[in-house]
Amino acid sequence: MLTTNEIIREGHPTLRMAAKEVDLPPTQEEKDTLNEMLQYLINSQDPETAMKYNLRPGVGLAAPQINVPKRMIAVHIADETGKQHSYALLNPKIVSHSVEKSYLTTGEGCLSVDREVAGFVPRYARVTVKATTVQGEQVKLRLKGLVAIVFQHEIDHLNGVMFYDHINKQDPFHIPENAVAIE
Numbered sequence: 001m002l003t004t005n006e007i008i009r010e011g012h013p014t015l016r017m018a019a020k021e022v023d024l025p026p027t028q029e030e031k032d033t034l035n036e037m038l039q040y041l042i043n044s045q046d047p048e049t050a051m052k053y054n055l056r057p058g059v060g061l062a063a064p065q066i067n068v069p070k071r072m073i074a075v076h077i078a079d080e081t082g083k084q085h086s087y088a089l090l091n092p093k094i095v096s097h098s099v100e101k102s103y104l105t106t107g108e109g110c111l112s113v114d115r116e117v118a119g120f121v122p123r124y125a126r127v128t129v130k131a132t133t134v135q136g137e138q139v140k141l142r143l144k145g146l147v148a149i150v151f152q153h154e155i156d157h158l159n160g161v162m163f164y165d166h167i168n169k170q171d172p173f174h175i176p177e178n179a180v181a182i183e
């Protein structure tokens with residue numbers, strides 16, 4: 001089972017690499033890895049399991065974070081109605097996005113970053129993502145709100161981008177032009 005120890009931290013070169021597209025259909029090993037990434041998120045959000053295995057909670061995980069430079073991401077997150085959504089995706093791609101921006105009012109963190117980095121991270125308010133699920137189906141997801149932010153954070157990892165790369169150096173708490181604040 002994946003634990004937080006397997007997550008590489010900033011400074012590790014893999015976090016700054018462009019991850020490689022996964023040839024379809026994925027190998028059994030690739031499917032297992034992606035399912036383990038999703039299971040990590042589910043475990044990390046269960047208080048008992050997180051306590052038992054000392055798991056740092058996360059809502060998303062990208063394969064480069066476990067030193068696998070492949071274009072695979074997992075997201076496990078509740079929406080505003082409290083409904084849990086799980087995604088285990090191969091080769092996710094943002095195919096279109098809003099002009100409008102959004103930002104998480106708490107700022108962002110990262111399982112690969114063992115420090116607080118203050119500041120707002122400008123994101124697209126809405127994104128359309130095309131991907132292949134671990135079960136092999138093509139999906140087209142139209143996302144907004146927190147899940148849209150998480151997807152952008154994860155897809156950034158596939159391109160060697162860290163959340164703090166987006167923070168305004170002159171004014172970290174600069175609010176992007178008429179951006180949507182996500183609590």
Ligand SMILES: OCN(O)CCCc1ccccc1
Pocket residue numbers: 058059060061062065104107108109110111112149150153154157
């Ligand atoms: O790459 C995922 N990971 O480092 C866990 C944190 C996920 C995350 C946290 C805040 C805003 C967007 C995404």
Ligand code: NI
Pocket residue numbers: 109110111112153157
């Ligand atoms: Ni991250």
